[in-house]
Amino acid sequence: MDWKQALFDFSPFWKQSGTVAAAFWATIRLSAMTGVLSLIVGTLLVAMRVSPTPVLRAAGTLYVNTLRNTPLTLVLLFCSLGLSDTLQFRLSQTSTVNYYWLAVFGFSAYTAAFVCEALRSGINTVPFGQAEAARAIGLTFTQSLRLVVLPQAFRAVIAPLGSVMIAMIKNSTVVLVASYIEASAQMKQMFEEFGATLPIFLGFAVGFMLLTLPTGFLFGWAAKRWAVLR
Amino acid sequence: MTDSGILAEPAHIGTGSGGPLVVLENVNKWFGSLHVLKDINLTVHRGEVVVVIGPSGGGKSTLCRTINRLEPIDGGTITLDGKHLPEEGKELARLRADVGMVFQSFNLFAHKSVLENVTLGPTKVRKVGSADAEKEAMALLDRVGIGDQARKYPAQLSGGQQQRAAIARALAMRPKVMLFDEPTSALDPEMISEVLDVMTQLAREGMTMIVVTHEMGFARGAANRVVFMADGQIAEENTPQEFFTNARTDRAKDFLSKILTH
Ligand SMILES: Nc1ncnc2c1ncn2[C@@H]1O[C@H](COP(=O)(O)OP(=O)(O)O)[C@@H](O)[C@H]1O
Ligand SMILES: [Mg+2]
Numbered sequence: 001m002d003w004k005q006a007l008f009d010f011s012p013f014w015k016q017s018g019t020v021a022a023a024f025w026a027t028i029r030l031s032a033m034t035g036v037l038s039l040i041v042g043t044l045l046v047a048m049r050v051s052p053t054p055v056l057r058a059a060g061t062l063y064v065n066t067l068r069n070t071p072l073t074l075v076l077l078f079c080s081l082g083l084s085d086t087l088q089f090r091l092s093q094t095s096t097v098n099y100y101w102l103a104v105f106g107f108s109a110y111t112a113a114f115v116c117e118a119l120r121s122g123i124n125t126v127p128f129g130q131a132e133a134a135r136a137i138g139l140t141f142t143q144s145l146r147l148v149v150l151p152q153a154f155r156a157v158i159a160p161l162g163s164v165m166i167a168m169i170k171n172s173t174v175v176l177v178a179s180y181i182e183a184s185a186q187m188k189q190m191f192e193e194f195g196a197t198l199p200i201f202l203g204f205a206v207g208f209m210l211l212t213l214p215t216g217f218l219f220g221w222a223a224k225r226w227a228v229l230r
Numbered sequence: 231m232t233d234s235g236i237l238a239e240p241a242h243i244g245t246g247s248g249g250p251l252v253v254l255e256n257v258n259k260w261f262g263s264l265h266v267l268k269d270i271n272l273t274v275h276r277g278e279v280v281v282v283i284g285p286s287g288g289g290k291s292t293l294c295r296t297i298n299r300l301e302p303i304d305g306g307t308i309t310l311d312g313k314h315l316p317e318e319g320k321e322l323a324r325l326r327a328d329v330g331m332v333f334q335s336f337n338l339f340a341h342k343s344v345l346e347n348v349t350l351g352p353t354k355v356r357k358v359g360s361a362d363a364e365k366e367a368m369a370l371l372d373r374v375g376i377g378d379q380a381r382k383y384p385a386q387l388s389g390g391q392q393q394r395a396a397i398a399r400a401l402a403m404r405p406k407v408m409l410f411d412e413p414t415s416a417l418d419p420e421m422i423s424e425v426l427d428v429m430t431q432l433a434r435e436g437m438t439m440i441v442v443t444h445e446m447g448f449a450r451g452a453a454n455r456v457v458f459m460a461d462g463q464i465a466e467e468n469t470p471q472e473f474f475t476n477a478r479t480d481r482a483k484d485f486l487s488k489i490l491t492h
Contacts, residue, residue: 138327229385
């Protein structure tokens with residue numbers, strides 16, 4: 001391969017435009033589903049972590065500390081090899097669909113721990129008097145959390161949640177260990193086929209930025225839009 | 231509800247001659263090794279206005295907070311309208327709805343408009359329809375003089391307006407008794423009277439009230455009884471007139487001499 005090809009030849013993208021687009025679409029599907037699931041699970045986890053029931057609190061803490069301190073690769077390998085291949089836990093007969101959901105589950109379980117911790121720091125910004133006033137008008141613990149504390153906590157951590165989501169999109173590349181073909185797996189394939197050239201790297205890097213930069217802008221805008229005045 | 235101007239007529243103090251509404255018997259409370267409430271016995275009758283006064287750290291806030299069980303007690307009993315305070319859970323939440331509470335720092339829900347602050351309890355706890363809740367909330371906000379602020383957020387209101395909104399929020403639950411914990415202590419001086427006027431009006435309409443305050447004008451004008459608390463005990467109780475002119479205990483005399491010279 002001559003140096004011009006290694007530095008300036010973008011033609012592999014035109015040759016494989018269909019598969020590249022499909023790979024990025026796979027990344028988007030994986031990230032979007034994981035974003036939604038991790039927000040839901042993270043919210044449930046934080047509710048457990050601040051609940052007055054010791055068992056729930058302990059379970060929440062155990063979960064978060066375990067998942068947050070385990071490499072994502074291990075979580076995903078466990079989901080794909082452990083759950084699917086060894087334990088024969090199948091979510092679909094179609095193997096690509098099966099791997100997609102296993103990746104989503106492992107990835108969401110992992111990301112939810114970070115969402116939970118971001119939300120917990122948000123809860124700490126809500127003055128104690130807010131929860132007290134909520135209880136004083138007769139709201140139950142769950143109602144106070146749902147109607148008063150969490151909405152304010154969410155608004156306080158929209159920007160940090162954006163960082164969690166950006167990290168999540170980038171982490172999605174690790175999912176290739178779970179046999180799910182997304183953008184980074186596609187890049188690896190093209191490196192093998194055309195050689196590891198700068199244009200191929202740049203193309204994928206820019207592709208990821210097209211996903212992460214708008215995510216950052218969106219969360220930054222939302223953080224301002226929904227800021228709680230005190 | 232009267233719609234006569236606030237303080238348009240001289241205060242006419244009810245006698246609080248109804249039956250017992252809030253009854254505390256031998257209530258004890260510790261924070262660790264600190265004995266904060268010592269054998270408190272206090273009965274507040276329907277329609278009565280009781281002012282609680284005393285030095286800082288004497289246990290006044292804790293007393294208020296035990297009455298709607300924001301603080302659990304370690305001994306004794308508290309009954310509201312003849313019913314014991316339940317331990318925790320839904321039952322307790324229901325009972326708390328019957329006790330209105332107004333805090334020194336207002337504690338309006340920062341992410342909700344003033345109107346939403348007032349309708350939250352009725353819709354979520356009392357299950358009132360939102361149209362009805364809004365209508366009633368607007369009437370209450372008009373009554374405390376901030377109907378035109380309904381769509382604003384708490385941070386956009388002055389302290390006096392926020393406290394009046396907080397009173398409206400508590401009233402929206404149609405409580406049997408209202409607790410006020412130093413409702414004017416966090417306010418700039420020029421805003422104190424607008425809040426006290428609302429409270430005086432409320433007292434005149436027959437609301438049962440327990441008010442922690444050092445505002446003697448309010449105590450003289452609206453209270454049936456003054457309770458002097460120090461060191462976790464009720465040291466003395468009397469009519470406002472008697473208490474402010476003829477305090478019996480040295481502690482009360484000492485306390486009054488300090489606040490009167492200011
Ligand atoms: N949550 C708490 N934990 C520990 N000590 C407390 C707590 N709340 C109040 N205290 C203590 O209890 C005493 C009574 O406080 P408080 O009821 O606030 O008095 P007051 O309202 O009359 O100033 C004070 O010594 C205070 O430091
Ligand atoms: Mg106090």
